[in-house]
Amino acid sequence: MKLYNILSAICMVTMFASCEKELDFEYHDIDPLTVIEAELTPDGAKVGITFTTPMDEPMNRTHLTDAVVTLTDLTDGTVFNLRTDADGFFVDSTPGIVGHDYRLVVERDGCHYEADATMYPPTEIESLEFNWIKMPYDYVAVFQGRFYDNRDIEGESYWIKLYRNGEIYQWGEMDDRSAVDGISTFLTMTTRQDTDEEDDDTVLFDGDVITCTVSPISRSMHDYLEALQNDSNGPAMFRGNKCLGYFIATSPVSDSVVFHPDELSEYK
Secondary structure, three states, rough: OOOOHHHHHHHHHHHHHOOOOOOOOOOOOOOOOOEEEEEEEOOOOEEEEEOOOHHHOOOOOOOOOEEEEEEEEEOOOOOEEEEEEEEEEEEEEEOOOOOOEEEEEEEEOEEEEEEEEEEOOOOOEEEEEEEEEEEEOOEEEEEEEEEEOOOOOOOOOEEEEEEEEOEEEEEEEHHHHHOOOOOOEEEEEEEEEOOHHHOOOOOOOOOEEEEEEEEOHHHHHHHHHHHHOOOOOOOOOOOOOOOOOEEEEEOOOEEEEEHHHHHHHHHH
C-alpha cells in the first residue's frame, strides 16, 4: 500500500516530527504543582500523582501516595476506591464500560481535584507499514498507519503512541477531520537509511519491532496534547484546586510491525 501523496505525507510528517520521544511532560519553572495522569481502560484504572520539577533540575517522577482517589461511574452510580500498587500508582482492575461517564476525584493535603470523562469505544487498525522516501540528505523510512474512524462520533480525536522494542519512541495527536472514506491515516519520519548518521533516539535497525497504539480521546484531550507539544501546559483538565495533568477513559488498540529495511519499497 502506497502513501496517499507527498503533500499529505509532509503535512503529517511535520506533525509527528515535533513529537517528543518520551512521555515525561516538562512544565514551566514555577512553584511545584500537583500533576495527575489518569487513564481508565478495559484493563481498569491507573492514576499517577507527582509534582512538577523545576526546569533546571532532573525530572523527578517519584509518585505521591498520600492521597485518597475515587472513581465514580456516573452512569450507574458505582464508586471505586483506588489502592496503591508497588510502583506508587493508584489502581483498580474494574474495566471501564464503553459509553459510560466517569468522574475521578483526588483528595490530597487539603486540596480537591476532579475531572470527568466518557469511555470511548475502540477503533481498529487497518494496516501499518514502512516506505523509503528520498530526502535531499538521505533516504528516510516513513511509517504509515491506517485505522478506522468511528463515524458515529463527530469530532473524535486520537492519541497515537509508537513504541520501539517496548520503549516509547514517538507520540502525537490527530482528529478525524483528515479521515477519507472512514479511514484515518498518519505518517511520520523515522530512521535514515545511513544509520551511522542517525541519532540513537531515532535510529531503527533491522529486526526492531514498532508497536502502534491508537487511543480514541476527547477533543479537549487532543487540545491538551497539542499544547504540550507547543511548550504549553495546555487547558485545565481538572476542576477544584490548580493542578496539571489529564484524565481519559479510552479503549486502546495496538498492532506491531517489524522493521526490515531491505524489504522496503521507495515512494515514487
